Amino acid sequence: MLHAIGWILVSATLSCAIAAEVKLGKTKVIGADFPQFKQEFFGGIPFASPPVGNLRFKPPVPKFTLDGASFSATNFSASCVQSGLPFSEISEDCLTLNVFRPADLPRNAALPVMVYIYGGGFAHGQSSIMNGTGLVAQSVARGTPIIFASLNYRLGPLGFPQGEEAVTNGLLNVGLHDQLAALQWIRANIHAFGGDQEDGPHGIIPGHPAERVARGAGGKFPFISGTVLDEGTSFTPPTLMGEAQAEALGVITFSPSPAGASALQNAVEDTLAHYSDDPADGCPYFTGNDIFGLDPEYKRVAAFETDLVFLSLRRWFGHAAAARGAPVYSYMFTDPQPENAPELGVTHTSEVPYVFGAPPAGNPGAPMLSKQMMDYWISFATSLDPNDGKGTTRPKWEPFTSSKEVILQLNHANLTMVADEFHISQTDFNDRNHFVFSQ
Numbered sequence: 001m002l003h004a005i006g007w008i009l010v011s012a013t014l015s016c017a018i019a020a021e022v023k024l025g026k027t028k029v030i031g032a033d034f035p036q037f038k039q040e041f042f043g044g045i046p047f048a049s050p051p052v053g054n055l056r057f058k059p060p061v062p063k064f065t066l067d068g069a070s071f072s073a074t075n076f077s078a079s080c081v082q083s084g085l086p087f088s089e090i091s092e093d094c095l096t097l098n099v100f101r102p103a104d105l106p107r108n109a110a111l112p113v114m115v116y117i118y119g120g121g122f123a124h125g126q127s128s129i130m131n132g133t134g135l136v137a138q139s140v141a142r143g144t145p146i147i148f149a150s151l152n153y154r155l156g157p158l159g160f161p162q163g164e165e166a167v168t169n170g171l172l173n174v175g176l177h178d179q180l181a182a183l184q185w186i187r188a189n190i191h192a193f194g195g196d197q198e199d200g201p202h203g204i205i206p207g208h209p210a211e212r213v214a215r216g217a218g219g220k221f222p223f224i225s226g227t228v229l230d231e232g233t234s235f236t237p238p239t240l241m242g243e244a245q246a247e248a249l250g251v252i253t254f255s256p257s258p259a260g261a262s263a264l265q266n267a268v269e270d271t272l273a274h275y276s277d278d279p280a281d282g283c284p285y286f287t288g289n290d291i292f293g294l295d296p297e298y299k300r301v302a303a304f305e306t307d308l309v310f311l312s313l314r315r316w317f318g319h320a321a322a323a324r325g326a327p328v329y330s331y332m333f334t335d336p337q338p339e340n341a342p343e344l345g346v347t348h349t350s351e352v353p354y355v356f357g358a359p360p361a362g363n364p365g366a367p368m369l370s371k372q373m374m375d376y377w378i379s380f381a382t383s384l385d386p387n388d389g390k391g392t393t394r395p396k397w398e399p400f401t402s403s404k405e406v407i408l409q410l411n412h413a414n415l416t417m418v419a420d421e422f423h424i425s426q427t428d429f430n431d432r433n434h435f436v437f438s439q
């Protein structure tokens with residue numbers, strides 16, 4: 001009797017202790033349990049030698065094993081060095097990745113893996129603020145479980161060194177090589193977490209995308225690509241005044257240009273001429289003559305930034321990929337963001353929290369749209385098609401093809417396919433200048 005009770009206690013303790021644990025080579029990786037979500041989390045796992053000392057400003061040195069008998073992976077690591085964060089949250093020693101997975105996965109589960117690589121203009125970004133719990137929970141609930149992973153890469157001068165010395169030593173873009181190293185780590189090790197290691201990373205585009213794409217480069221990989229309605233408002237200073245500052249901002253945004261300074265100046269002037277200075281035509285769109293107490297030029301420049309930096313490129317890559325026969329799924333996100341300052345509208349990255357199941361409060365339709373978006377994305381991650389019919393009821397996301405240029409309008413009150421024609425005359429004009437704009 002005593003013996004039996006002892007055994008029950010031991011097994012109860014053991015099953016707790018071994019829950020969030022993965023064996024990687026000789027090392028036991030100990031993660032954190034989230035029983036309330038039936039999930040496990042492994043954070044701050046290094047995928048490369050710390051890029052410090054002699055390795056600073058060097059390509060990453062990938063490292064696919066850990067040292068020691070056990071490794072504590074119960075929290076995120078520090079973020080890579082960047083402005084705007086307290087010193088206590090940043091470190092040069094930041095080349096780590098994180099894994100969120102359903103609990104009790106068998107080692108051979110071979111689940112599809114969704115990897116999140118932060119944006120932020122190569123100057124900002126933290127894997128620790130992107131919480132994969134909502135996505136993993138929805139993936140399990142809809143019957144297509146996934147593993148979610150996220151990674152850090154070096155930023156600013158440490159990730160993207162500039163100047164002659166960096167060029168000569170082949171050190172431009174070491175931050176992109178960090179991303180590749182992390183993807184290679186995932187390919188080498190994710191099976192130990194219950195992930196599918198079938199597909200791996202391929203490389204970095206050597207040269208200007210504009211030139212490569214014009215020559216037909218690029219594979220037939222399916223992809224989802226989209227923009228939000230008012231992308232450019234985040235990149236337009238509310239203090240902007242007058243035409244001269246509008247031009248200056250355009251030039252700064254795209255400097256240095258591979259076509260030279262005067263070609264860039266001309267292209268900015270020619271392009272701005274295609275943007276109406278009537279506030280009713282400006283960005284944030286559909287806000288009538290409201291100029292939010294700002295200079296009228298603000299809405300014009302925000303429209304310019306929206307198209308030049310985002311919409312034109314989404315369209316142009318989409319056209320090229322569709323012409324190559326790649327399945328392309330495009331979107332325009334227009335869901336109202338009542339918590340934003342009104343001059344921001346539906347600004348850059350507004351859609352990202354929806355994909356993670358954490359839309360902002362204050363918009364009662366947002367939670368449902370968020371679930372539908374998670375379903376599209378998870379469906380795509382698990383079947384390469386957003387329309388697997390599982391999860392929430394949602395319209396078919398038709399592919400964008402050369403003969404049918406349609407995109408999904410992501411709006412909770414009107415989730416529907418629409419023709420891809422918003423600002424088409426401006427973006428068609430912009431297509432002649434991608435190289436000048438370093439694209």
Ligand SMILES: *[C@@H]1O[C@H](CO)[C@@H](O)[C@H](O)[C@H]1NC(C)=O
Pocket residue numbers: 075076077078079089128
């Ligand atoms: C875990 O990491 C996050 C982000 O770096 C930090 O805010 C938090 O305080 C850490 N939690 C613990 C328990 O250390």
Ligand SMILES: *[C@@H]1O[C@H](CO)[C@@H](O)[C@H](O)[C@H]1NC(C)=O
Pocket residue numbers: 041131132133
């Ligand atoms: C993710 O979000 C959930 C729900 O808010 C929270 O309980 C959990 O601590 C977060 N996970 C991590 C690793 O921070």
Ligand SMILES: *[C@@H]1O[C@H](CO)[C@@H](O)[C@H](O)[C@H]1NC(C)=O
Pocket residue numbers: 409414416418
């Ligand atoms: C839904 O959006 C489309 C495209 O923007 C528009 O043509 C249509 O009138 C909208 N429908 C409703 C009910 O608002």
